[in-house]
Amino acid sequence: MSHNFSQQPRISPHAEHQALPIKTRRKSHPVRNGIIILLVLFLFFTPMRTTVLAIGIDRVPEGSNAGRSDTMILATLPPFLPQLSLFSIPRDLWVNIPGVGENRINTAHYFAELYEPGTGLKAAAGVVEANFGIDVPYVLRVKFDGIVEIVDAMGGVTIHVKEATPMFEAGVQHMDGTTALAFVRDRSSSDDFSRQKHGQIFIESVVKYMLNPARWVRIPAVITTTLQAVDSNIPFYAWPRIFYGLAFSAVFGFETNTLDRNWVTPWVTDEGAQVLIPNWELINPAVQEIFK
Numbered sequence: 001m002s003h004n005f006s007q008q009p010r011i012s013p014h015a016e017h018q019a020l021p022i023k024t025r026r027k028s029h030p031v032r033n034g035i036i037i038l039l040v041l042f043l044f045f046t047p048m049r050t051t052v053l054a055i056g057i058d059r060v061p062e063g064s065n066a067g068r069s070d071t072m073i074l075a076t077l078p079p080f081l082p083q084l085s086l087f088s089i090p091r092d093l094w095v096n097i098p099g100v101g102e103n104r105i106n107t108a109h110y111f112a113e114l115y116e117p118g119t120g121l122k123a124a125a126g127v128v129e130a131n132f133g134i135d136v137p138y139v140l141r142v143k144f145d146g147i148v149e150i151v152d153a154m155g156g157v158t159i160h161v162k163e164a165t166p167m168f169e170a171g172v173q174h175m176d177g178t179t180a181l182a183f184v185r186d187r188s189s190s191d192d193f194s195r196q197k198h199g200q201i202f203i204e205s206v207v208k209y210m211l212n213p214a215r216w217v218r219i220p221a222v223i224t225t226t227l228q229a230v231d232s233n234i235p236f237y238a239w240p241r242i243f244y245g246l247a248f249s250a251v252f253g254f255e256t257n258t259l260d261r262n263w264v265t266p267w268v269t270d271e272g273a274q275v276l277i278p279n280w281e282l283i284n285p286a287v288q289e290i291f292k
Contacts, residue, residue: 044244051076052138055124065120066113068106071199077245084249085290087257088196094275095131134291138234146229148177153225159205200256207250
């Protein structure tokens with residue numbers, strides 16, 4: 001069998017070239033690109049200080065947030081720089097609570113939620129601003145049960161216990177959510193000052209643990225659990241810098257601060273409550289140095 005190839009239609013090279021689609025080159029938009037770069041730089045290196053009050057509240061009745069803020073940690077990022085400073089506030093500090101009077105600082109959130117539900121975050125920030133003289137625009141609240149759920153969603157957390165207590169041996173320990181919460185709330189060693197350090201160690205350990213790529217598969221579950229367990233008034237545009245500050249500080253080190261024991265005086269109220277009377281002449285200069 002023979003084929004007559006001479007009868008096949010021939011396409012000229014010129015026609016074939018014309019049939020190809022014409023590719024257009026996208027134009028560069030320097031103004032738009034510049035705006036995007038400036039926006040990214042502003043989100044991560046904003047010239048303003050970013051301060052968040054993180055509070056942990058005890059177990060409360062279902063459907064209520066009327067709990068005492070037994071953990072109070074101020075986290076602040078200075079202008080431009082990404083290193084996070086943590087400053088723990090003793091829950092037994094005896095202060096003036098706006099609209100209430102003198103009481104423990106951890107009751108401001110409780111009274112606000114008890115008498116006007118939904119105002120606890122504002123009250124917690126307000127009592128810190130009124131007594132320490134610093135601006136606290138953002139508050140993050142998590143119930144202690146939520147801490148258990150978040151840590152369990154992470155698959156636990158590895159914590160370096162620096163000093164042994166009656167409840168915990170010194171050394172590196174992997175803890176589930178219940179054990180991690182017990183570590184954060186542990187006062188068996190001496191007093192609330194040791195507990196404050198445990199809270200700071202816990203935050204640093206959680207961030208370091210989740211920076212390990214081997215844990216990233218758990219990120220969706222952790223995000224879902226965190227969204228259910230945490231309340232805050234932090235706007236969406238502030239989160240990128242906060243996350244960046246947490247990651248940077250977990251790698252290069254957090255700056256951690258607590259009140260010196262000599263800056264407060266133990267006192268027993270007429271009702272028998274053991275509280276701490278602040279010496280503001282010693283406290284305020286140290287606080288202003290951190291948040292200036």
